[in-house]
Amino acid sequence: MSVGTWTQRVFLLLGIYHSATRTLASTPELHEPPANIAVVGAGIGGAAAAFYLRQEFGPTVKIDVFEPADVGGRLATAEMANQEYETGGMVIHPLNLHMKHFVDKLGISVRQEVPSKKAVFDGSELTFEESDWFIVNFLRMLWRYGLNYLFMQMWVESVMDKFMRIYQYQQYGYSFTSMERLLHAMGGDDFLSLMNHTLEETMRAEGFAQIFLNNVVAPLTRQTYGQSVRINGLAGALSLTGADSGLWAVDGGNKRVCSGLLYHSKSDLIRARVTNISFKVRPSKTGPSTGFYEVSYVGDGGAGHSMYDIVVIATPLHQGQSDISFSGLSSPVVSQFPGIYHQVFSILVHGVLNTSYLGVTRPASEFTVSEILTADSKDNVMYSLTSVDPVHIPPGYSRPPASQTKVWKVFSPRALDQEDLRRMFLSWDSVSQTPWLAYPTYRPPQRLTPPFILHSRLYYLSAVEWAASSMEMSAISARNIALLAHHRWHKQMGQIDQEDLHTRLRGEL
Template identity: 45%
Template sequence: MCTSRPVWAAGWPPSPSTSSSTRAGPRPSTRSASTCRTSSRPSVSRCCQERLGHTVTPVPSLHPSPGCPQWGLALTRSSCFVPWHWGGSVGCPNTRGWMRGPRVSTPQCSARSVALLPTVLPASPSGSAPSQPPTGAPLLPAGLKQRREVPGKSAIFSGEHFVLEETDWYLLNLFRLWWHYGISFLRLQMWVEEVMEKFMRIYKYQAHGYAFSSLEELLRSLGGDAFINMTQRSVAESLLEVGVTQRFVDDVIAAVLRSSYGQSVLVPAFAGAMSLAGAQGSMWAVEGGNKLVCSGLLKLTKANVIPARVTGISLHSSEGRALYQVHYEGSKGQGSSFYDMVVVTTPLHTSRSNFTFENFEPPIANFPRAFQPSVTSVVHGYLNSSYFGFPDPKLFPFASILTTDTPDLFFNAMDNICPVNISVAFRRKQPQEAAVWRVLSQQPLDKQQLKTLFRSYYSVQVTEWQSYPRYDSTKSLPPIVLHDNLFYLSGVEWVASSMEMIAVAAKNVALLAYNRWYQDLEKIDQKDLMHKVKTEL
């Protein structure tokens, strides 16, 4: 049976109001839910596998069954995330929110699913509407624990020699940074902390129920026009302006961005700041695999999941209100249903989107932008330490290797990866032993390149995908509102592509839909929010 419990986000429904009054707004649908039959058992689309320590996290879709017209709908792409930072560890939600850093999705997980959101919020026993919008999901479902860390040092390789090497001594690492780059690393840290301090305002705004109808308004509320400008100028230009040296940008900043976004220091400053914040090593992994976060949250919502591929959305009207017909293909053939709200989370770009919008005026077209191709090669073999200047493999000390932006280098980064379950007796393989290495590159490695990196190897597993936006100098950002109650989530990737940004954008869309439905316009696109939230009780 269809329940009246909303599935906006884990943590809903909010506590019902004890007041007998309701908000003014559109008249909710009165169609009965008694004829809608769905499976009450939640499930997760498991389109990815964990192997050789390559932790992947399928994004859950919250899907009650079609046929319940009083529910809204969201279209989601079942994607896989490989969060990580330049130190080589797999990233995960930390104490402040989702990890910062690049989001990487695999091509075999491109199937879309139909996800439903409620358009009629349940009334309290007194007949009133909920008094508060959604408060968001807990960071980790119960029962999950942090995976034990396995120590490993990092270095930056120029193609001929290591330009920067990490040691076991913290003070020596600081001295080396100062000796090579002066106080550039301090200027970088101050710049990143300033950006992140302003970015963290979004959590306070959302806790008070505020939402934004465009990415520009969201950024302006956090950091003013300076944040807007950070999407239009490069991270290199911004760092040079605050006193970071060109050498530090060429060696360190370029290496971090090549390992995260697979791009150069010409990426926008805001995306670069998010990537650099994730490179500071404050992240951690979940024991058993980071995918347990998503499956645990999905189970917590008690949502119904329906695997289906959406083929199109057409606009209709009923009693003067927009009604959206969603066409899809599932295991039982083709079907369609009508919904009051739709949230599209798959990228609306020619290379990634294959469903259509019909009867919309003006027409909704794909956005003319591209995604950055990326290749991950998981190699089980013996590292060729001589290529990195260590003839004796026993003396090779590094578990993670980043690279500078050198034309002759054919890979962006590589690291010695560990299983998702680490026992107390587990130890990292010695340099002279066969180990599992993950190599990131922009093109598949040929046999000669593999022989350059490895003396010999047992197996190679290669995955190619379009992982994150190809950042350029485009001045405009995609919209959030495509139509009255048709919302677009993935446009935030063009501000910065990370799990934290997607989580923030998802809650913003939920709050925006809630506030628009109940005509609470004072909670949308408000100015001077810092002053407002300080004065609110």
């Protein structure tokens, strides 16, 4: 898709995003707002949930956000050579409207863009290397793969057209009780089919050649999720947007969005680990009994507990990712949902790259590729290798050539040992290896995702990750959870699990 097309759509949808109001139905009488809300987790999902809960419930509700580690979660940085570098989520797509709205609302600057070029490595040599000229790259793709690359862009655009319906649904206050219902509102049965078939199956059915999937599509899915073309079709389609232009990041680090959202929401950050969530019933002298959630936690100051009307869990409840227990609920909550999270390592190396490791024979000073993607091969010990820039780009900055010492990010399925480093780098002076259980292992069919509603007023934001994982997906889930909690609290059931938005819009016109 051309940059002009992207830009036109962004401005159109931003106009919808900022100007639309909830006028589709008369607003029913509201109950008293909740007094206390807890959010468990201060990553992008939890921070966005606090922001949207404040927006929905108003200034009087007290919002506590529990986080034992650094604010930002999987949006993290590490210091190397007196600079900060991203070790978690790195880039944001130009059509990620929630993330764009956050940055605009918080007054955060976008990081200065530094041009980059991609190449594909098969374990022994580079099978493709971008030129500085667009027309040269296009003709190379055309020569090798026919119209497959153009058709891929068209197919991804068609998926994104449907994906972006969620912004209009959310702007008009619609919410959904399950990921399946949300996906159906976005893309109907086609999106449910994407969830239950692999990207490979989906694209082969669309007529894409297997060699194109192996040499072009797989490197993109490996760079995004560290997984092959056998991930689900929806996550796969979103990973292919990494080939689009206009990707951006936040000046000073993407984690700044999280701290900014917490500050803007006027939430209280509690540095503690939640250990138990139990449902309690308080008798009342003047009316019916009232139910509350008791959140027990342990922090530096010791153990404690507090009572809340609503609780949002914005941290994974899978594969030992959480040790939160639940009690007192009318129906048990499965604290360890089926499925596993994918283990990856984000490794920063400050050193001089051994370009001969990539099969490059020309001088390293002439090697200007900054992103090396990899084919799905047993000979590859990495998913990608990237020349990374600091989270703040100083004036006059230019990316050093491969012949000089600079910071490389190795995205790998395992930690690198000394032998790996000796093969990949001529020299190095510092290494930082960060293990992540970053996102689910996608093994379709995904017949049933975890629910958004765990109990009456207990919500699970991270359910969204089992469809696809990204900063924007977490923000979409946070918006959905806030709307869902608001409508269920005030018994506005007409705004839940409805797909009649366009019918009602036509009725208004």
